[in-house]
Structures are given as structure tokens and as C-alpha cells.
Amino acid sequence: MPMDPSVVEHVARLARLELSDEERQRFARQLGSILEYCATLNELDTEHVEPTSHVLTLTNVFRDDVAGTPLPRDAVLAAAPDHEDGFFKVPPIIETE
Amino acid sequence: MDREGALRAAGEWDARYARGGALPALAGLPVAVKDIICTAGMPTTCGSRILAGWVPPYDATVVSRLKDAGAVIVGKTNLDEFAMGSSTENSGFGPTRNPWDPERVPGGSSGGSAAAVAAGMTPLALGTDTGGSIRQPAGFTSIVGMKPTYGRVSRYGLVAFASSLDQVGPMARTVADAALLLQVIAGRDPKDSTSVDVPVEDYPGTLPRGVRGLRIGIVREAFGQGLQGDVGEAVRAAAAHLGSLGAALTEVSLPSIPYALPTYYLLATSEASANLARYDGVQYGLRVPTDDLFTMYTRTRRQGFGSEVKRRIMLGTYALSAGYYEGFFLKAQRVRTLIRREFLQALDAVDLVLMPVSPTVPFRLGEKVDDPLQMYLADIYTIPVNLAGLPGISVPCGFSSGLPIGLQLIGKPFDEATVLRAAYAYEQDTDWHTRRPPVVGQSRSQAVAEVHKRDHATTPPRRAPKRGAQTRQRSSRKSKKARTRK
Numbered sequence: 413m414p415m416d417p418s419v420v421e422h423v424a425r426l427a428r429l430e431l432s433d434e435e436r437q438r439f440a441r442q443l444g445s446i447l448e449y450c451a452t453l454n455e456l457d458t459e460h461v462e463p464t465s466h467v468l469t470l471t472n473v474f475r476d477d478v479a480g481t482p483l484p485r486d487a488v489l490a491a492a493p494d495h496e497d498g499f500f501k502v503p504p505i506i507e508t509e
Numbered sequence: 510m511d512r513e514g515a516l517r518a519a520g521e522w523d524a525r526y527a528r529g530g531a532l533p534a535l536a537g538l539p540v541a542v543k544d545i546i547c548t549a550g551m552p553t554t555c556g557s558r559i560l561a562g563w564v565p566p567y568d569a570t571v572v573s574r575l576k577d578a579g580a581v582i583v584g585k586t587n588l589d590e591f592a593m594g595s596s597t598e599n600s601g602f603g604p605t606r607n608p609w610d611p612e613r614v615p616g617g618s619s620g621g622s623a624a625a626v627a628a629g630m631t632p633l634a635l636g637t638d639t640g641g642s643i644r645q646p647a648g649f650t651s652i653v654g655m656k657p658t659y660g661r662v663s664r665y666g667l668v669a670f671a672s673s674l675d676q677v678g679p680m681a682r683t684v685a686d687a688a689l690l691l692q693v694i695a696g697r698d699p700k701d702s703t704s705v706d707v708p709v710e711d712y713p714g715t716l717p718r719g720v721r722g723l724r725i726g727i728v729r730e731a732f733g734q735g736l737q738g739d740v741g742e743a744v745r746a747a748a749a750h751l752g753s754l755g756a757a758l759t760e761v762s763l764p765s766i767p768y769a770l771p772t773y774y775l776l777a778t779s780e781a782s783a784n785l786a787r788y789d790g791v792q793y794g795l796r797v798p799t800d801d802l803f804t805m806y807t808r809t810r811r812q813g814f815g816s817e818v819k820r821r822i823m824l825g826t827y828a829l830s831a832g833y834y835e836g837f838f839l840k841a842q843r844v845r846t847l848i849r850r851e852f853l854q855a856l857d858a859v860d861l862v863l864m865p866v867s868p869t870v871p872f873r874l875g876e877k878v879d880d881p882l883q884m885y886l887a888d889i890y891t892i893p894v895n896l897a898g899l900p901g902i903s904v905p906c907g908f909s910s911g912l913p914i915g916l917q918l919i920g921k922p923f924d925e926a927t928v929l930r931a932a933y934a935y936e937q938d939t940d941w942h943t944r945r946p947p948v949v950g951q952s953r954s955q956a957v958a959e960v961h962k963r964d965h966a967t968t969p970p971r972r973a974p975k976r977g978a979q980t981r982q983r984s985s986r987k988s989k990k991a992r993t994r995k
Contacts, residue, residue, distance in 0.1 A: 419827075427782060427826040428789070429819060430807035439823055442881055446824060449882060450771040453840050456847065463842030464849060466673040466703070467898030467922075468660050473702035487566035493796035500791050503802050 414444040510584040511551055515539065518581040534693055536579030541625045541634040544585035545592055546677065547666035548572055551582070555668050556590040556600040556618075559813025560794045569666020570701065571635060571677050571694045578693045583631055586621030590815045591785065592642055592670045594618050595887040598878055599817045606874070607650060608946035609912055613871040616646030616887075622680050623650040629949045633690050634680040639671050640773050641866075641891025643678045644903035648866035648915020651905040651941065653687045653932070654680045656891075658923045659898035660705035662691075663698030669784040671777040672703075674895045683942055684904060684933040688712035691925060710926045716933040721755030723931060725918075726859035730766045731890055737869045743907035743914040744865045747935060751863075754934055761855040761862060765847045769893035770885060772848065775828045775841035776896075782825030788813060820881060845896050852897040856921045861931055864890045866903045866915035890917060900925045904932040905941035 420440045424431050431439065485498060494501040522537035542548060545555045547565035549572075554560045568576070575582065589599035597605040597620025607615040608628040615624040619636030623646035626634050636643035638656035647654025655678045662677045669675060679690035692713060697706040727748050732741050752758045790796035790809035797808040814822070828837040855862055867887055877884040894901040899919050906916035916935070920928035936942050 415827075420823075423823055423827045423830065426830060427822050428786070428803075428806040428810055429814075429822060430804075430811040431819075432811075435816075435819065439820060442820060443824055443827065446774065446882060447827075447837075450775055450837060450841075453768055453771055453775075453844050456765070456768060456844055458840065458843035458847070461843040461846050463839055464845040465842060466659070467849060468703060468705060470703065470705075475699060483566050488792075491563055491566065491793040493790055493794070502791055503798075503800055503805055505802050 413448065414440040415447070416440075511582065514551075515581050515583045522579060522581070533577070533579040534689060535575065535633075538580055538633060539583040539631045540575055540580040540690075541583055541586045541622055541631040542572060542575075543588055543592075543619050543622050543634070543636050545588055545637055545668045545670075546572060546635060547668070548582060548585065551585060553585065553668070554602070555592075556588045556602060557813065557815070557818070558601040558795065559788050559809070561601070563793050565666070567666065570663035570698045572666065574663075574694050575635075580633070580693075586619070586625055586634060588621055588642075589618035590818050591668070591781070592618040592637055592639055592675075593781070593817050593821055595641070595645060595884055596872070596874075596877065597621060597624075597646070598874060599815055601815055604874060607871050608948045609650065610871070611948075613873055613912065614649070616649035616867070616871065618642040618646075619654070619680065620646045620649075623647055623652060623654065626650070626652045626680050626682060627946055629945065632682060633686060635677060635690075635694070636680045637667060637670075637675060637677050638891075638895065639674045639676075639777060640895050641888040643680060644866050644891050644894075644901055644915070644917060645888060647680055647903040648905075648917075649871040649913060651908075651913035651915075651944065651946075652680060652682055653684050653902065653904050653936075653942070654678065655687050655691060655902040655925070655928070656894065656900065657691060657695065657925055658900045659895075660703055661696075661707075661900070661923060661925065662694050663696075663701040663704045665698055665700035671780040672784065673780060674773075674777060676895075684902075684929055684936050685713060685716060687902075688716055688929045688933070691929075695925075705923070707923045712926055712929055715926045715930055718930050719755065720751055720931050720934045723756045723861065723927070724759065724859040725751055725756045725861045725863050725931070726759050726761030726855055728766070728855075728862055728864045729760050729762045730764065731864040735868050735886065735889070736865065737909070739907075739909035740865055740867070740869060740914050743909070744863075744916055747906040747916040747939075748863055750938065751931065751935055754938060756931070759859060761859060763848075763851045763855060763862075763893070765844065765851055766889075766893050768844050769848055769896055770889055772841045772844045773888075773892045773896060774824065774885060775837050776845065778821040778825030779828045779838050779841075780825070782822045782829065785814075785818070785822055817881070848893055849897040852893070852899060852919075856899075860920070860924075860927055862919040864917045864919070866890060866917040870909050870912035870914060894919050898922065900928050902928050902932045904936055905944075906935070906939070907941060908944075 596614035622634035627650035
């Protein structure tokens with residue numbers, strides 16, 4: 413069953429993705445069938461099974477509290493689409509009026 | 510290609526060699542690096558338009574370890590965008606072809622590294638493997654590729670796809686070369702808190718110990734529906750061969766294996782949707798300029814990401830969103846526990862587990878691009894190994910109509926040595942790894958002319974008649990695109 417168009421729209425907004433009409437229709441269809449396939453997991457009883465987020469038995473990993481050398485600011489900003497006075501520059505976030 | 514840099518580095522190693530004295534393990538050896546691993550001063554695109562032209566300000570730890578060991582980084586290799594794919598057709602910069610048959614895919618996502626090694630462009634390459642992206646292309650191109658245990662190799666400077674699954678590993682023409690390369694990159698790195706402090710064995714040194722007395726379990730569930738006949742036969746023959754070399758063969762059962770694929774597609778996409786949130790047009794990469802920030806994000810991502818990446822971000826965002834998290838994401842994490850548990854139980858009774866690498870030989874370009882689920886099925890035997898976090902290798906074990914078949918051996922956590930040793934014993938007693946694809950030995954112009962001829966032939970060789978016309982159109986359109994890019 414295709415994904416409901418309103419759900420597609422909602423998820424795209426959460427994912428900060430602008431979709432074309434064609435993509436909206438195609439993803440509704442494809443995601444619908446992929447999720448149907450994923451629902452086969454419900455055949456397994458996992459009521460008493462703990463989830464695995466990763467396979468290592470690590471807890472917190474600490475290092476000595478010693479300052480290292482960060483990347484040079486110029487080298488990092490050189491890759492940015494826009495910057496000013498040593499900062500990343502973005503369009504206005506707060507409306508002024 | 511970094512022609513100048515590579516020649517300069519090679520020249521320096523030549524000079525050091527001429528002066529005499531000890532040289533490091535990879536002195537002067539060319540290594541190609543999958544273009545999702547950061548190389549200072551060299552563009553790193555992840556196969557994505559959103560990072561076109563981005564030059565990282567630092568080297569990944571695996572790259573600095575290669576350089577310290579004397580390796581010459583010759584260039585970066587093509588991949589499915591952000592390593593999402595099984596054919597290298599999802600690259601934002603055009604597909605890579607299989608040296609064994611240019612009409613077929615080299616597998617993916619490390620298809621560029623696999624094709625470069627198979628075609629003799631470089632003896633060694635780095636790949637990354639989240640659901641099979643080293644082993645599947647290695648199998649498709651008749652080379653050796655290994656995914657180490659999760660935590661074995663540092664990921665500092667590896668651009669993240671699915672953080673609980675990603676791992677960097679070696680790709681090479683022989684097991685001995687792969688062992689040497691793994692030796693250099695393995696081990697704890699303070700810059701990656703998920704790299705584990707388990708001693709790195711002398712992998713090349715342990716290779717000749719043979720398989721006598723090793724217990725190898727053949728996975729019952731891996732030889733059923735969906736497996737191409739020739740592939741199953743070749744893999745069973747390889748198992749029998751290991752038996753004849755002294756390994757004790759048994760059967761093991763991993764009943765949850767059929768659930769690995771849906772589990773993976775929920776977990777990997779969920780993690781990817783979070784990891785790829787950083788491509789927002791602010792710190793690096795593409796920005797589509799607009800007046801407001803929200804539209805800048807959405808439009809930048811619309812223009813910068815390809816279809817498969819968008820599809821996976823959508824799926825992952827859905828699986829993590831309110832109302833679906835329990836039923837999809839958490840459910841998949843629970844099934845992951847079952848899958849890992851079954852593997853570890855099996856590996857209590859045996860030293861290695863044996864399966865095919867892929868259910869089929871390499872498929873044609875364009876054959877699966879319109880059907881994501883079909884494409885995902887190419888990874889059914891490799892994905893469970895990532896979910897369980899175990900080391901796995903692909904080693905050449907035969908051909909079907911001239912197309913490569915891979916054997917997969919899987920070991921206990923951090924027991925890469927036993928995996929490599931068994932692969933080596935098999936390789937040394939067979940000659941699959943000595944065969945070279947037809948393009949090797951041809952000049953570049955010959956090879957290009959041949960691809961050109963195939964694309965324009967009226968009756969192309971080895972093509973099933975019923976899908977002839979459709980594939981024809983697609984493949985020539987794609988190759989035109991590839992040619993114009995050169």
C-alpha cells in the first residue's frame with residue numbers, strides 16, 4: 413500500500429527535503445512497499461529481547477583532559493559556502509521589523 | 510587521480526630504496542582510497558553532488574597510517590553516493606563498470622576500488638562496508654575484500670553513513686596483500702572512541718598455518734531460494750575443497766537470517782537520516798542560496814542528493830518519527846539482537862561460518878535501478894555479518910560464464926587472523942585469483958573502443974533476447990553520459 417501523501421509530506425519536512433511532485437508519488441509507492449516488507453519483522457516474537465544499538469560493550473570512553481590542536485580556522489572556513497569575520501554565514505533566522 | 514602527488518611520493522620512496530636500509534611495510538606501493546574517506550588536500554566527494562569539490566582539511570586515520578607505512582595514495586575511487594547502493598550506479602558522477610564485462614556492474618558501494626584492483630590499476634585499495642560494500646564488489650570482480658570486526662579499524666575521517674555498522678577494510682588481488690594492508694590500518698585510535706583496544710595480530714605471519722583441524726560451519730539457510738544455481742555449486746565446491754585441506758565441515762543454522770535485510774534497511778536508513786542531517790549548506794559543500802534558512806536547507810538537499818539517498822533519508826526519518834519508532838526502529842534493534850545471538854552461538858561450535866557472498870553473479874547496468882527492493886536483495890548474505898559486527902572476507906571461488914563468484918568466510922569477533930588464514934589456504938590451492946579480466950593487457954584506447962563497439966552493436970553478445978531492446982537503450986544512454994564526462 414502506498415504511503416499516504418500527507419505522511420510523505422510530513423516526513424519530507426522533518427528530513428528538510430524539498431521533493432518534486434514526481435518524487436512525492438514515486439517515494440509514496442516505493443516506501444509503501446519497502447515498509448510492507450519491513451513489517452515481516454513482526455513475525456518474530458521479540459517481547460523479551462533487548463535492543464542492540466551497536467555490538468560493542470563500550471560504555472563511556474574518556475581521554476585525558478589535555479588540550480589538543482584544533483584544525484586551523486582558515487582551512488575549515490575555506491570549505492564553507494559563505495563566511496564572514498571567522499564565522500559561518502547563513503541567511504537571517506530571526507525576522508526583523 | 511593525483512598524478513603529480515603520486516609520482517612525487519613514489520620518487521621519494523625510490524630514492525630511499527636506493528640509499529638502502531629498512532623500509533616500512535607499504536613503501537612505494539600504490540593504494541587507491543574510496544572517495545568517502547578524507548584525504549587532506551584531495552577532493553572527497555562521497556560520490557555526491559552535495560560535496561562536489563570539497564577538499565577535507567585533514568587525513569582520515571587510515572590514510573595517515575597508510576602514508577606512515579610508505580603507501581603512495583594514487584587517487585580516490587568511485588562509489589554509490591554516500592556508500593548507499595550495491596552497484597556503483599548511484600554515484601553522482603556516473604557509474605563504474607565491471608572489468609570482467611563492461612556491460613555489468615562491479616558491485617557496490619566500493620565498486621570503484623574493486624574495479625581498480627581487478628583491472629590492475631592498483632594492487633591495493635581501501636573500501637568501506639556497511640552492509641556488504643567491500644565483500645560484494647570484491648566477489649563481483651574476483652578480488653579479495655575484507656570487512657574487519659566492528660571496532661577493529663579507526664573511522665576517524667570516514668564520512669559516516671550508518672555508524673553502528675560502518676567499517677573500513679582492505680581490498681587486494683590476494684589474501685596476503687589484504688592481510689598486509691589490514692595490518693597497517695588496524696588498531697585502536699584515540700580519535701575514534703568506537704575503535705577497540707584489542708591486540709592486532711601479525712596477520713601476514715599467521716597465514717601459512719593451514720586449515721587442518723579448523724571447524725567450518727556451512728550456513729543451511731544460505732543455500733535456499735534466490736540463490737543462483739552456479740553460485741551455490743561453486744560455493745559448495747569451495748567448502749568441500751576446504752574439507753579436503755583438513756577443515757572439519759559441519760552445518761550450522763541461522764534461522765533469523767531472512768530477517769536481516771528488513772532489519773538492516775530500517776537501522777541503516779535511520780542512522781543515515783541522522784548522519785546526513787549535517788549536509789545543510791552551512792559548513793561545507795553545496796548551498797542553494799535563498800532568503801530564508803529553512804528553504805536553504807530543503808532546496809540545497811533537493812539539489813545535492815541523488816534519488817537513493819533521498820529515499821533512504823525518507824525511510825529512516827519515517828522509522829524514527831513519533832508513532833513509528835517502536836514498531837520499526839526499536840523492533841529492528843531487537844531483531845538485530847537475535848541475529849547476533851545466533852551467529853555467536855554458531856561460532857561457539859565452529860571457528861568459521863561459510864556462505865556465498867552474493868546470490869548471483871554481477872548483474873547488468875540498469876537492470877535493478879528502478880526496483881530498490883531487488884537491488885537490496887544483492888546483499889542478503891553480507892548484511893547479517895554487519896548486523897552481528899563480525900569479520901568477513903570475500904575470496905574468489907569460481908566463474909559462471911566468465912563472471913566471478915565469491916566465497917564468504919566469517920569469523921569470531923576480532924579473529925581476523927583465522928578468517929585470513931582459511932581464505933589463504935583455499936586461495937593457495939586454487940587458481941581463481943590468478944585469472945585476469947579481459948581488459949587487462951589491452952591499451953586504454955582498445956578497451957574504450959570495445960565498450961563503444963558493444964554499445965553500438967546491433968546484436969550485443971550474451972544478452973537475453975526478451976530484455977534486449979530495453980537494456981540496450983538504457984546502457985547506451987548511460988555510457989554516453991559516462992563518455993561525455995571524460
